[in-house]
Amino acid sequence: MNNFVASGKRKSSIARAMIKQGTGKIKVNKVNYENLPMLRRLLIQEPLNIAKKYGINFDIEIKVRGGGIESQMEAARLAIARAIVGFTKSEQIKRELLSYDRNLLIADTRRKETRKPGDSKARAKRQKSYR
Secondary structure, eight states, X not given: OOEEEXXXXXXXXEEEEEEEESSOOEEETTEEGGGSOHHHHHHXXXXXXXHHTTXXXXXXXXXXXXXXXXXXXXXXXXXXXXXXXXXXXXXXXXXXXXXXXXXXXXXXXXXXXXXXXTSSSSSOOOOOOOO
């Protein structure tokens, strides 16, 4: 098992996670993940905590771009979970990740609805006045 690359998407954010055997270092855009704000750090820790039950040590390097900060963290979380499953090839870890949260392995395909021509917003319609 050399290294494994997996990707994750959320809205317009794309994350690429590279996993290899190691000591447990996790970096997001070349920054140690422990320096991230607490809620974002917790999002990234979810798939890691499930994998730690099985005593697997690895280093993960994540590159994220596009979108906002929250969608970047969700894309990174998806990429990490997919990388762990692909790296370990463990059906048991895959089942546990899916039972914990389905969005850890399956991407959320919802996107922003496009704006319609002649209207102000995606769903809002022009008001009519008959007076």
